[in-house]
Amino acid sequence: MADAFDAIIIGTGQSGPALAARLSAAGRRVAIIERKRFGGTCVNTGCVPTKTLVASAYAAHLARRAADYGVVINGAVGVDMKHVKARKDRVAGRSSAAVEKWMKGLARCTVFEGHARFESPASVTVNGAALSAPNIFINVGGRALVPPIPGLHQVDFLTNSSMMEVDFLPRHLIVVGGSYIGLEFGQMYRRFGAEVTIVEKGPRLIAREDEDVSQGVAEILRSEGVGVETGAECMTVTRRGDNVVVGLDCDGARRSVEGSHVLLAVGRVPNTDDLALDRTGIETDARGYIIVDDQLRTTAAGVWALGDCNGRGAFTHTSYNDYEIVADNLLNGEQRSVAERITAYGLFIDPPLGRAGMTEAEIRKSGRKALVGKRPMTRVGRAVEKGETRGFMKVAVDADSKQILGAAILGVGGDEAIHCILDTMYAKAPYTTLQRSVNIHPTVAELIPTVLGELQPM
Ligand SMILES: Cc1cc2nc3c(=O)[nH]c(=O)nc-3n(C[C@H](O)[C@H](O)[C@H](O)COP(=O)(O)OP(=O)(O)OC[C@H]3O[C@@H](n4cnc5c(N)ncnc54)[C@H](O)[C@@H]3O)c2cc1C
Numbered sequence: 001m002a003d004a005f006d007a008i009i010i011g012t013g014q015s016g017p018a019l020a021a022r023l024s025a026a027g028r029r030v031a032i033i034e035r036k037r038f039g040g041t042c043v044n045t046g047c048v049p050t051k052t053l054v055a056s057a058y059a060a061h062l063a064r065r066a067a068d069y070g071v072v073i074n075g076a077v078g079v080d081m082k083h084v085k086a087r088k089d090r091v092a093g094r095s096s097a098a099v100e101k102w103m104k105g106l107a108r109c110t111v112f113e114g115h116a117r118f119e120s121p122a123s124v125t126v127n128g129a130a131l132s133a134p135n136i137f138i139n140v141g142g143r144a145l146v147p148p149i150p151g152l153h154q155v156d157f158l159t160n161s162s163m164m165e166v167d168f169l170p171r172h173l174i175v176v177g178g179s180y181i182g183l184e185f186g187q188m189y190r191r192f193g194a195e196v197t198i199v200e201k202g203p204r205l206i207a208r209e210d211e212d213v214s215q216g217v218a219e220i221l222r223s224e225g226v227g228v229e230t231g232a233e234c235m236t237v238t239r240r241g242d243n244v245v246v247g248l249d250c251d252g253a254r255r256s257v258e259g260s261h262v263l264l265a266v267g268r269v270p271n272t273d274d275l276a277l278d279r280t281g282i283e284t285d286a287r288g289y290i291i292v293d294d295q296l297r298t299t300a301a302g303v304w305a306l307g308d309c310n311g312r313g314a315f316t317h318t319s320y321n322d323y324e325i326v327a328d329n330l331l332n333g334e335q336r337s338v339a340e341r342i343t344a345y346g347l348f349i350d351p352p353l354g355r356a357g358m359t360e361a362e363i364r365k366s367g368r369k370a371l372v373g374k375r376p377m378t379r380v381g382r383a384v385e386k387g388e389t390r391g392f393m394k395v396a397v398d399a400d401s402k403q404i405l406g407a408a409i410l411g412v413g414g415d416e417a418i419h420c421i422l423d424t425m426y427a428k429a430p431y432t433t434l435q436r437s438v439n440i441h442p443t444v445a446e447l448i449p450t451v452l453g454e455l456q457p458m
Pocket of ligand 1: 010011012013014015016033034035036037038039040041042043045046047048050114115116117139140141142160181271274275306307308309313314315316317318319348
């Protein structure tokens, strides 16, 4: 006989725990299942530990630049990698423990620690126990993609997960993948003191962004001594003594990078291959992402998929928003939809990139009549005062409706200032509202109204 619940949640990522709490508060009997560490990717191997490490790397960077600010440090700046890792472990460990305590203390909620597999659309097994519920929520997240690069398995490559155990300084870290995760690790390890080369298959870094953003990011990294190799169309990996050689050309011989360690950061795959979905009628796409409608319902009645595994977002805030959508629709009778969400994310190199809405390339492709304003950070007072003037801010608006279409702020405070724009977009207010707002001086955000006053046809 299966243990009967009102709801089963698989995974304790960024939507599962909040959903468990909300369902439990509504009087539902909930089972939540976690096979590894509570809190999932963001807490254990993603946002929280990486941003904690970015903070250590920033401290090292600033210490090396101390003289620029008139601060005297007598002696060389050193980085104690064991201490850096211990700090990261403390911060991430506290977050994970908090999620575990929260779930285990929740009324009407039973926590199962083990791997969940479906038996049917309304039942799962975990550790040999059978559980059933009319509603099942999948929040299983994803893991690092390991592409079929010839020779890769002959070396001990690292991923974002195994990087969490690194408590030493690699002599030369080769980062395969010039997108968000790879760039954060690349700059961080350069600042810790390693030689770093980022190897990217495409013609430029973070190819999803506009060219000026890619170029600005590459300049930031290169200015700190990070090697950037783009156009590495067919990579190979070979061992040479204690070293690893990554071949970049199709013949593998002419262009190559030799380093001590390789970090793979070429994308993610959803954890949907070991859920026995074939017993459920839940369909996935060719890459394994669970197909959902705009309310995050799967193709099996009574089963929802939330977070990275549904392919509708790849961020902590999108996973959490998935929870809000599902909970409000289920418990409050609302009709919230994922289609209402505006694309927004950060790239947490230093200075960071804050992004909202469409890129300039997407706007051009849409055929809209648009206006764009751009200002280098050298003309932003706060950036000058802080001694960090790399990057720029750019905002695009619809020439007819006056709605903001998209923005990129690559520069100090860009990850925060972008929210002025994002919130205006959510409010569906015309850009003139933001143009006339009186922002606090001295901030990066205070220049957004100025940029909006200098718009030019795109
Ligand atoms: C290096 C890195 C840095 C990142 N930085 C950021 C950032 O700065 N900002 C941001 O917004 N996002 C960031 N992300 C992305 C972010 O971590 C994820 O989008 C976020 O964690 C949402 O994940 P999720 O809720 O889908 O599930 P996850 O957090 O991946 O959790 C899924 C959970 O399900 C469990 N599970 C899986 N299968 C089973 C099963 N069969 N049975 C039981 N349990 C199972 C897993 O063990 C895991 O704990 C980063 C990701 C990485 C890798």
